[in-house]
Amino acid sequence: MGKKSPDKIINSRISNPFSTGAGGSTFEQLVGASYLISLLSFEIPRGVDGLIETVRFQQRYKGHLVDDIVVETKVGNIVRKLSVQVKHSLTFSDNSLFRDVLKDCWHFFKSDKFSSNNDKIAIGVEMGSYPRSVAKDLQQLLQWARTQNCAEDFIQITSKFKKKKHYQTLLEPS
8 A cells, every 4th residue: 555556656757858858958068068169269268267178078977066067277277177067947946956956066065076266166057047036136146155255244245135035045055
């Protein structure tokens, strides 16, 4: 009693047509192509300083929890890495996908594979897959996080704005 039939188990694990039709990987390839174009044209890429030395895809097997695209640049003798998790769409709310993405970002940030002085983590989400107001709020929140002197200052400024406090709470590590 209480067991699911094999048909129900199989059907509950079938991915949606977008995923099985490579929709998510197509967007990932487009993002990756933009970094490859920067590599070939000797342009500074979005999100990290320096000229690109390498662009790698699917690096989880090498310990990169944020693994879809890893871009390495060099400025002088300093190697910098931008690790990008690419999602066709991502709802910025309390849901399992968002929690999993943030958890991977946080664990990678805390790992010995990440240099807080040189490396960056990014989540690439297709424009238009979320409201502009969310993008505006998150961009401002990220800007405040980069420019505040300490965590207490960041928390103090975000607590004054209801929406930003909501997103700041979602982004807190669990």
